[in-house]
């Protein structure tokens with residue numbers, strides 16, 4: 582299936598096929614400092630939860646609180662930096678064809694299903710998928726923080742603070758790209774929660790581009 586995926590830095594990027602994260606699943610992989618991660622929503626309206634840990638010291642992890650504090654906004658896009666709990670840059674957002682992502686809410690989990698979807702069969706969700714994918718890297722479930730939720734659409738009422746979870750505004754082929762600022766272990770999902778994904782579950786595509 583041909584996808585409208587843009588090319589980056591022609592001539593400098595090592596060829597790598599897009600990887601597929603099937604619906605309602607997750608994966609983990611390493612990135613070296615300087616590598617670029619492209620996360621693609623191939624069909625539109627699909628969220629991907631992203632985690633990052635320092636590959637050399639797993640106590641250093643992506644931090645929503647640090648990042649939102651320094652960005653002075655809850656809506657992050659091209660030019661923003663995702664910081665660690667030690668206030669060091671972990672990932673730079675270098676491209677974003679969507680402009681709406683979430684960094685407030687934790688990965689969906691079996692408890693999320695009990696809370697919001699009591700009539701549905703519970704699913705282990707992004708949390709369970711991330712825990713399983715990160716276990717081989719020595720990362721225990723209790724170390725999973727708030728994820729950067731690519732394409733998740735969480736508008737906030739500026740007066741009341743009321744949150745809503747609406748369908749993503751991403752269209753088929755939209756993407757967000759990051760550059761790693763340190764060696765990382767990354768977790769990435771195709772989200773499992775109905776409301777976050779417009780009521781249907783789709784795959785997520787991604788690739789890691791290593792620059793010479």
Ligand SMILES: [Zn+2]
Nearest residue numbers: 689707772773
């Ligand atoms: Zn999820």
